[in-house]
Amino acid sequence: MSCQLTVSGAMPEPLPQYQRLKAYITEAILAGELKPGQRIPSELDLVKRFEVSRMTATRALKELEQDGVISRMQGVGSFVSVKKTESALFEINNISDSVRRGGQAYFCQVISLGLGSDPAIQDMMGLPRHQPYARSGLLHHADGVPVQFEDRYANLAFAPDYLAQDFTKVTPYDHLMSLGPLQAAEQVFEAARPDAEMARLLRVKVSEPCILLRRRTWSLNLVASVALITAPSSRYRFGGTSGTPPDWAAVLPRL
Amino acid sequence: MSCQLTVSGAMPEPLPQYQRLKAYITEAILAGELKPGQRIPSELDLVKRFEVSRMTATRALKELEQDGVISRMQGVGSFVSVKKTESALFEINNISDSVRRGGQAYFCQVISLGLGSDPAIQDMMGLPRHQPYARSGLLHHADGVPVQFEDRYANLAFAPDYLAQDFTKVTPYDHLMSLGPLQAAEQVFEAARPDAEMARLLRVKVSEPCILLRRRTWSLNLVASVALITAPSSRYRFGGTSGTPPDWAAVLPRL
DNA sequence: TAGTGGTCTAGACCACCGC
DNA sequence: CGGTGGTCTAGACCACTAG
Numbered sequence: 001m002s003c004q005l006t007v008s009g010a011m012p013e014p015l016p017q018y019q020r021l022k023a024y025i026t027e028a029i030l031a032g033e034l035k036p037g038q039r040i041p042s043e044l045d046l047v048k049r050f051e052v053s054r055m056t057a058t059r060a061l062k063e064l065e066q067d068g069v070i071s072r073m074q075g076v077g078s079f080v081s082v083k084k085t086e087s088a089l090f091e092i093n094n095i096s097d098s099v100r101r102g103g104q105a106y107f108c109q110v111i112s113l114g115l116g117s118d119p120a121i122q123d124m125m126g127l128p129r130h131q132p133y134a135r136s137g138l139l140h141h142a143d144g145v146p147v148q149f150e151d152r153y154a155n156l157a158f159a160p161d162y163l164a165q166d167f168t169k170v171t172p173y174d175h176l177m178s179l180g181p182l183q184a185a186e187q188v189f190e191a192a193r194p195d196a197e198m199a200r201l202l203r204v205k206v207s208e209p210c211i212l213l214r215r216r217t218w219s220l221n222l223v224a225s226v227a228l229i230t231a232p233s234s235r236y237r238f239g240g241t242s243g244t245p246p247d248w249a250a251v252l253p254r255l
Numbered sequence: 256m257s258c259q260l261t262v263s264g265a266m267p268e269p270l271p272q273y274q275r276l277k278a279y280i281t282e283a284i285l286a287g288e289l290k291p292g293q294r295i296p297s298e299l300d301l302v303k304r305f306e307v308s309r310m311t312a313t314r315a316l317k318e319l320e321q322d323g324v325i326s327r328m329q330g331v332g333s334f335v336s337v338k339k340t341e342s343a344l345f346e347i348n349n350i351s352d353s354v355r356r357g358g359q360a361y362f363c364q365v366i367s368l369g370l371g372s373d374p375a376i377q378d379m380m381g382l383p384r385h386q387p388y389a390r391s392g393l394l395h396h397a398d399g400v401p402v403q404f405e406d407r408y409a410n411l412a413f414a415p416d417y418l419a420q421d422f423t424k425v426t427p428y429d430h431l432m433s434l435g436p437l438q439a440a441e442q443v444f445e446a447a448r449p450d451a452e453m454a455r456l457l458r459v460k461v462s463e464p465c466i467l468l469r470r471r472t473w474s475l476n477l478v479a480s481v482a483l484i485t486a487p488s489s490r491y492r493f494g495g496t497s498g499t500p501p502d503w504a505a506v507l508p509r510l
Numbered sequence: 511t512a513g514t515g516g517t518c519t520a521g522a523c524c525a526c527c528g529c
Numbered sequence: 530c531g532g533t534g535g536t537c538t539a540g541a542c543c544a545c546t547a548g
Contacts, residue, residue, distance in 0.1 A: 327535085
């Protein structure tokens with residue numbers, strides 16, 4: 001302890017001890033040395049290994065728990081969280097994960113794929129008239145039943161290989177998220193009756209009310225994509241949580 | 256965190272010290288003794304008043320900060336939160352502001368007001384069976400046309416004077432926000448056809464698709480209210496932005 | 511029973527802020 | 530400068546879970 005050299009740098013600094021411990025655990029997880037569900041060092045292990053007091057180790061683990069990185073159980077131990085980090089910022093889910101989390105089988109049917117140049121879409125993406133965008137029409141299924149039709153327009157400046165993806169295996173969400181961090185999102189919800197073609201695809205009556213979600217996402221200071229999502233309200237719900245509810249909220253019934 | 260644990264039954268009463276301190280602050284805010292922006296006792300104040308160690312007082316205040324109840328600044332002090340957490344998934348707008356911002360005249364008609372004790376609602380709010388909630392049914396108008404019916408259930412532990420409000424002048428949103436900072440929100444969007452009564456109120460055909468929004472909000476670690484909002488999609492849209500789009504996004508057409 | 515996390519104490523030094 | 534929060538120590542007792 002007490003190595004307090006006059007490091008000139010700007011960022012590193014004398015990092016607080018509890019942050020050093022957090023970084024140690026986090027990096028071990030990122031490096032794959034600790035995998036989800038696996039046990040991590042106990043508080044006393046960290047006390048010995050890093051020569052800190054137990055309160056400091058406790059703080060590091062407690063904060064990692066609040067960050068959703070690990071789970072802890074009294075009398076048992078601490079473990080790498082199984083559930084994904086869910087960057088609490090947005091509740092923009094991967095449809096395939098969301099279906100599978102509900103215990104249903106996911107399947108995606110590619111209805112259309114190609115280039116487009118509708119001026120209205122180009123405007124929404126901030127593209128010049130001469131620059132086309134990629135377009136995909138995907139029908140998402142849960143247990144064989146169509147639950148959502150996704151009409152997506154992708155910015156080729158952000159995702160040049162969009163059309164080369166196999167969307168039966170990789171969702172647009174997956175592909176776009178692999179190219180850059182989700183920076184911002186704009187969403188509008190409407191209720192509408194499906195037109196004849198949409199009703200046929202979704203296998204619903206034209207009188208069945210559907211949610212129509214328009215979504216525009218930004219990444220790397222570009223409009224990454226615009227999506228028009230139609231879902232029969234009886235088969236798919238859009239929702240989410242913002243902020244941090246108290247922990248006892250988990251016992252409350254869902255909305 | 257200490258109050259309101261009604262569902263789980265067994266409640267070991269020797270409450271931890273840090274939770275006693277949290278409850279002390281939270282209840283002072285609920286009682287109106289501490290108002291948003293106002294200074295709260297410092298760590299050393301709490302140490303003396305409750306005869307605990309500083310680490311314990313520190314923990315209580317730190318958790319209240321994470322809960323969004325207070326804000327702390329080194330060298331300055333701790334204060335009751337003023338700003339709403341909002342940010343993430345969706346903007347929770349004041350309907351009257353939202354209508355007026357569109358250049359339309361706002362008017363609210365009180366359809367019903369009173370106490371309720373539907374077990375399903377009590378469960379969603381974490382209330383025991385014997386404890387009623389306040390309930391209001393409000394019809395919001397823009398330029399004289401009904402745009403949204405709001406069925407709202409308010410937690411009397413959070414808003415004891417809810418029923419005394421004049422909702423033609425103060426929206427539920429205004430009243431609730433004046434009592435504590437918005438800590439978290441949970442929302443679900445559905446599309447549905449209005450029933451006969453709802454269609455009559457909103458003056459639409461029963462075949463007109465409506466957005467049904469269920470929303471639950473937390474403040475001061477309590478469920479502040481649950482709202483069921485019905486709006487004809489042709490007259491009102493729900494939308495919002497999360498994250499920070501680039502500046503130039505302002506010139507893009509709306510979704 | 512041994513190991514884990516949950517809570518707590520009574521000190522301490524520091525960085526920061528406003529006066 | 531005095532007060533605030535930010536961090537840290539070296540102990541302690543307890544409740545819980547597992548073998």
